Amino acid sequence: MSNVAGIGNGAKHGVLIKGGDVMDRFSKVDTLVFDKTGTLTKGKPEVTDIKVFNNIEENILLKLVAEAETISEHHLGQTIVKEAKLRKLTINSEPENSQVIKGNGIIATIEGKTLVVGNRKLMELENITISADISEYAVEREKKGNTAIFAAIDGHITGIFSIADQIREDAKTALAKMRRNGIKKIIMLTGDNKHTAELVAKELELDEFYAELLPQNKVEYVKKLKSEGKMVAMAGDGINDAPAIATADIGLAMGEGGTDISMETADIVLMADKLEQFSHAFSLSKATIKNMKQNIFIAVAVVFVLLAGVLTGGVHLASGMFIHEASILVVILNAMRLIKFNN
Numbered sequence: 001m002s003n004v005a006g007i008g009n010g011a012k013h014g015v016l017i018k019g020g021d022v023m024d025r026f027s028k029v030d031t032l033v034f035d036k037t038g039t040l041t042k043g044k045p046e047v048t049d050i051k052v053f054n055n056i057e058e059n060i061l062l063k064l065v066a067e068a069e070t071i072s073e074h075h076l077g078q079t080i081v082k083e084a085k086l087r088k089l090t091i092n093s094e095p096e097n098s099q100v101i102k103g104n105g106i107i108a109t110i111e112g113k114t115l116v117v118g119n120r121k122l123m124e125l126e127n128i129t130i131s132a133d134i135s136e137y138a139v140e141r142e143k144k145g146n147t148a149i150f151a152a153i154d155g156h157i158t159g160i161f162s163i164a165d166q167i168r169e170d171a172k173t174a175l176a177k178m179r180r181n182g183i184k185k186i187i188m189l190t191g192d193n194k195h196t197a198e199l200v201a202k203e204l205e206l207d208e209f210y211a212e213l214l215p216q217n218k219v220e221y222v223k224k225l226k227s228e229g230k231m232v233a234m235a236g237d238g239i240n241d242a243p244a245i246a247t248a249d250i251g252l253a254m255g256e257g258g259t260d261i262s263m264e265t266a267d268i269v270l271m272a273d274k275l276e277q278f279s280h281a282f283s284l285s286k287a288t289i290k291n292m293k294q295n296i297f298i299a300v301a302v303v304f305v306l307l308a309g310v311l312t313g314g315v316h317l318a319s320g321m322f323i324h325e326a327s328i329l330v331v332i333l334n335a336m337r338l339i340k341f342n343n
Contacts, residue, residue: 001295001331001332001335001336002288002289002291002292002295002335002338003019003020003023003288003292004335005288005291005335005336005337005338005339006023006284006285006287006288006291006338006341007019007020007023008338008339009284009338009339009340009341010280010281010284012339013277013280013281013284013342014270014271014272014274014277015268015269015270015271015277015278015280015281015284016255016268016269016271017267017268017281017285018266018267018268018269019267022250022267022268023284023285023288023289024285024289025231025249025250025267026233026250026267026268026281026282026285027282027285027286027288027289028231028249029183029231029232029233029249029250029282030182030183030184030185030230030231031183031184031185031186031187031225031230031231031232031233032175032178032183032185032186032187032232032233032235033187033188033189033221033222033225033232033233033234033235033244033248034186034187034188034189034234034235034236035188035189035190035218035235035236035237035238035240035241035244036188036190036192036196036197036200037075037076037165037190037192037237037238038075038236038237038238038254039235039236039237039241039254040167040168040171040188040200040204040275041165041166041167041168041200042165042166042167042168043075043165043237043254043273044165044166045075045076045079045147045163045164045165046079046083046163046164046165047079047080047083047161047162047163048146048162048163048164049141049146049161049162050062050159050160050161050162051137051159051160051162052158052159053134053157053158053159054156054157054158056153056158056159058159059087059089061151061153061158061159062080062083062084062087062089063084063089063090063091064110064111064113064115064151064153065080065084065115065117065151065159065161066080066081066083066084066085066089066091067091067092067093067094067095067110068095068098068106068108068110068115068117069081069106069117070091070094070095071095071098071100071106071108072100072106073238073239074238074239074240075165075238076147076149076163077106077117079163080149080161080163093110093111095108095109095110095115096108096109096110097109101118101122101125102214102215102240103191103213103214103215103217103240104118104119104121104122104125104214105117105118105119105122105149105150106118107122107126113153113154114153114154114155115151115152115153116128116150116151116152116155117149117150117151117152118149118150119148119149119150119191119193119212120138120150120193121212122150123150123152123157126152126155127155128150128152128155128156128157129157130150130157131157134157134160137160138150138160139195141160141162142193142194142195142196143195145164145196145199146162146163146164146196147162147163147164147165147192147193147196148160148161148162148193149161149162149163167200167203167204168274168275170274170275170276171204171275172203172204172205173276173279174274174275174276174278174279175204175205175206175275175279177279177283177343178278178279178282181279181282181283181286181343182286183282185207185208185230186204186206186207187206187207187208187209187210187221187225188200188201188204188206188208188209188210189209189210189213189217189218189221189244190209190210190211190212190213191211191212191213191214191215191240192211192212193211193212194211194212196211197209197210197211198211215240215241215243215244216243218234218240218241218243218244219243219244219247221244222234222244222247222248223247226247226248226249231249231250232248232249232250233248233249233250233251233252234247234248234250234251234252235252235253235254235278236252236253236254236262237253237254237262237273238262239261239262241253241262242261242262242265245262245265245266246265250267250268251265251266251267251268252266252267252268252269252270252278253265253266253268253269253270254269254270254273255269255270255271255272255273256270256271256272256273268281279343280342280343283341283343284338284341284343287338287341287343288338291334291335291337291338294334295331295334295335298327298330298331298334299327299331302323302324302327305323306320306323306324309323
C-alpha cells in the first residue's frame with residue numbers, strides 16, 4: 001500500500017518511479033552524481049560566437065559543420081544545426097564516411113571535404129595542430145562559460161564555435177533540499193571543458209567536479225564511488241550518460257529533453273526536466289519507506305495482540321475478525337497519507 005501510494009504521488013508530480021525496489025534503494029542514497037549539459041543546465045544551448053580562420057566565410061563554415069552534425073544526437077551538435085536553420089542556410093548534403101567519436105565529436109566527409117568537429121582531444125587524436133593564438137582564443141571563450149567546439153577542414157582548424165548553456169533556475173534550491181534530506185556529497189561529471197565546468201560547480205556549490213571525461217570515464221568514477229561503500233544516484237540525459245546511469249545504484253534521466261536510451265536505462269524519470277522533481281522524489285522515497293515501516297509495525301503489533309488475546313481467552317472469533325479488519329483499514333489510511341505528500 002505504501003509503495004502504490006508513493007509511486008502514485010510521484011506520477012502526480014511528474015516523476016516516474018519504476019517500482020517499490022527503486023523507492024527503497026533511492027531512500028538510502030547518500031551521493032549524487034550529475035552530468036552537466038541538460039541536467040544541471042537547461043540543455044538548450046545557443047551558439048554565442050563563431051570565429052573563423054583561414055579566410056573562410058562564417059556561413060559557409062556553419063553550413064558545412066551543420067551538415068556534418070546532422071548525424072549527431074548530442075546537444076552541442078544539434079545546437080549548430082539549429083543555428084544554421086535560424087540563419088536560413090540550406091542543409092542538403094548528406095555526410096559520407098561519417099563517424100561519431102563518443103565524448104569527443106564527429107568525423108565526416110561533406111562535399112569532398114573531410115571535417116573533424118569536436119573538442120581538443122579529438123583534434124589531438126586526428127593529429128590536427130592547434131596554434132597558440134587559436135588555443136588562447138578558445139580558453140578565453142571557455143572562461144566566459146562557453147564550450148569551444150573546434151572545426152577542422154582537411155586537417156586544418158578553420159573555426160571555433162562558442163556554445164553556452166544556462167544553469168537551471170531550480171538547481172541550487174533543489175540541491176540544497178537534498179542536502180538537508182541526507183545527501184552527503186554532490187559531484188558533477190562532464191565531458192565539457194574544465195573552465196566551464198568550474199563556473200557551474202562554483203555557482204551550485206558542488207563538492208567535486210571532473211571535466212573532459214569520456215562516457216567510460218564516468219562509468220569508472222561511479223564504480224569507484226560504489227567500491228568505497230557509497231550509495232550512488234547518477235543523473236543524466238544523453239546517450240553518453242546511459243552507461244553511467246546503468247552502473248549507479250539509482251539511475252535518473254530527464255524525460256523531456258533526454259534520449260530514449262537514457263530513459264529506458266534509468267530507474268527514475270523526471271517528465272518535466274525539473275530538478276525540483278528530483279528533490280521531491282528523494283523526499284518521497286524516504287517518506288514512503290518510513291510509512292512502510294509504520295504499517296509493518298502496526299500489522300505485527302496487531303498479530304501479537306490477537307495472539308495474546310486468543311491464548312488468554314479474551315479474544316474470540318467475532319472480536320478477532322473485527323480487530324484484524326480494523327487494523328487493515330488503519331494501514332490503508334496511513335498509506336493514503338502519502339498521496340498528499342509534498343516536500
